[in-house]
Amino acid sequence: MRTKIAAAICGVAATLAMAAPAAAEGETTTYRLGGANRYETAVAISQWAFEPGPGEEIPVTVASGVDFPDALAAGPLAAAEVGPLLLVPKDGVLPASVKSELSRLDPLWINVAGGAGAVSSLVESQLKDYDDVYRLAGRDRYETATELAFEAGGIDTTVFIATGASFPDALGGSAAAGRLGGTLMLTRSTSLPESTASLLKYGQPTKVVVLGGTGVISNSVISQIKSIVPGATVQRWAGNDRYATTAAISKNTYPQGSDVVYLASGADYPDALAGAPIAALDGGPLLLTRKECVPAATKQEIARLGATDVVVLGGTGVVSNNAANLRSC
Template identity: 40%
Template sequence: MDDTETTAGPRPVEEVTVSGPGGDLVVVGVSWAEVDAGAGLTAKLRSREGETWSGWTDLEITAPVSAAEAHEEMRGGTEPLAVMDADEIEVTLAGAPGTLPTDPELVVVDPGQSAADANVPVGEAPLGQSSAGAATGAFAVGATNAVPKIYSRADWGADESLRTWKPQIGTVTGVVVHHTAGANGYTAEAVPGIIRGIYTYHAKSLGWGDVGYNVIVDAYGRAWEGRSGGLTTAVVAAHAKGVNSTTFGISVMGNFDKIPVPDAAFRTVAQVIAWKFAVHGITTAGTAIGVDGKAMKRVVGHRDVGNTACPGAYFYPRLGELTELVDDYQVLLPDDLNLTSGGVTRIGGADRYATAAATSRFAFPAADTVFITTGTQYADALSAGPAAVKLGAPILLVQRAAIPMTVHQELQRLRPSRIYVLGGPAAVADSVVTELMAYAGVTRLAGSDRYQTSAAVGRAGWGSAQTVYLASGQDFADGLAGGAAAAAGGAPLYVTPGNLLTHSVKAELQRLGPNQVVLLGGEGALNGGVAEAVQQTLPGARVTRLAGSDRYDTAATIAGATWPNGSGVAFLATGTDFADALSGVPAAGVAAAPVLLTRPACLPRRASEVLGGLAPTVIAVFGGTGAVKTSALNDVC
């Protein structure tokens, strides 16, 4: 040996140990202050039952986001591990001197009980089919064994009040395959609870706001919806640093450094990837967008894009085989699967009240403010869409003298601190306001008519504005399509009669002093007299008009003019009723996306042309098939 070899010796290591109580079934991890752990950090866990300690199990260090994607509430940490029948849990972190993370905290999540636990299949079922008595999730589409059945978040008992992440849309160019690195010996019955534990750990302890993976697959071949926002959308998750916005993440529950991946899980992963690729119009051929924009294979493991062993020594070598199986499943997909218009998701409920609540859940994981309006008239709420977006609020619909149960449930989830009620007692009764006071302080925004109410909404939202939108208060269509455009530009929208500028709206224009006023709709909606009155009120402002031959053409014109470079998301709503689009404008505003109006059974030609130009990755439809039939997504009229 030379001198270097005899004097160097082993590298010095520093350790820190954190410990805490266990439970019958808990999900365990360690979090710390730094989002990125130091190089070379290791973590290992053991548990004690009675007097007996288990052997040590390695915990993987997670690195789900880049510095650009991180925010101040995020913490670094390990992947979570399910631990059963433990009285005490101990985790030791080890690293070179000076590299240990600060503020290490042992997190022990008890997933508790949920009604969902009794409603899931308890054994392996044929692929694409459910077991007897299984819950039928929103994505239970197993018409062929090439199309996966994916159980919804409700099916594993997601507590949506924990979710603080607002869905964002990226692009699906590939998939990153993971394993959870958790225990391998879990039962089928334990899976919903384990997922709830992972959810709580990811969302709260690490500050990600939701589950990190888009889809989770268990050892029994069942697939579960992870990240909220729609399985047919290109929802950005938190699963692989640098590629979250260009890939979706699928993770199998288990540690496949220890054992081979179960065949049922392997095949389900291939099914989900094949279907997901088809939804987004890609195959395994070609390349995905990887870290720093570099090309990579369509199907990769987490270790291909990060410093990790994931998805395990047994799983990673089979990714080539997995890719071939994806190709096989894509060939078997049914012909009527929409492969050309991007992902399509439907946001709806049993009625307009339930649809508004579903839209709120889709777009607002949390909200301090909520707007409440009647579900039987549109006038008071036409101006509310842009204001709701500015204040980070959904719009919920109520009956004049009653609050539907779906709205009660949504208010309980949101726990707002402020509620605005639109319109006077003739629209929303005082008894409803009294009920709402149990949730938060309530303020009415109202006037003697719809035009004064519109002005009151503007005063609540804006102290100044460079642009103002005007729509007819005598019909809903132009105001709803224009509301999404106004929201995208941070501008207010007011309603006025078709033949004059009301005193209340004129006063708002004088108060705000905008440089531009946009009239929505043709002369039949707002005539030349309105344009002239606006110009006289604001001599220095530019007055423009966005209009088409009818409401569908006007909505398409608004979308094309406001989003000339396209939009990753586009929303569709029926043009024959107001309710679904009324509550949908805030969701469109959050996504900075257009609202197009469609006929119930077919898409107007101009709307179809503009939709093609927008080239959205995902199309979201407001309302059920009673409002917008499936044929409207395919048939042009």
């Protein structure tokens, strides 16, 4: 399979990415991957990254475009299989853009993240028109995350643990897990779910990274992790808010910097979710921004990385041109 990720930064797929004029030395070039809605944006990200050759088939992972819990752990799986993460509605007819992209990719198989409450049987039946479909789901978001994590692999290397109650910390962690060949699981605020604890015990990872501060994941969870995997290095990567936390994830994942950074809205999950596996495969972090301006933590991290290319995920309705051009808040 040939991916367009490396070439895209040089301007390939211009019909999908609206590129700014060439940057002078020390400046950044901005590319925007967006569509009229979250489904079209995920398709634009997929088209930017993947161009199957004759006879080539690409694994595809799909997740809900309307709710985040079952989707959060899907990014590392897509990255592990070197394929895109597309978004689908909970029920009803598949969007035309998604159908067209599935036809273009000719999937090797399709993973569905979550149970019928996230992606209905009707949607699953339409996905079967394109290839074999494998649903990865548990009784709740925590079990679903472990099913996705097990399928992704990396449970014996680096495991990221994010809160299952909200999405921001998991988005940056998803991209980092994909880059490091690890995986991501979810936890409650004060205690590990049984399914998460069981997979940690089974995998015995060498490193466990807890994402976010004590306001989202308490120290008691870290204590539980240490008792389950006593041989693992356990760290907390966190900042004062969602923007600073994703910056901390980036700094720890790319201590030597990166030429490229992916930038998505911190107010909602869909665009960042679809972009996370592509950021991982491209070797760049996923950072979050406000709609109208870039928070200080994000801007400082872009400067530290030495990034020369900024790939903005989503249209101007979620990330304005001011934010895309890195105007400070």
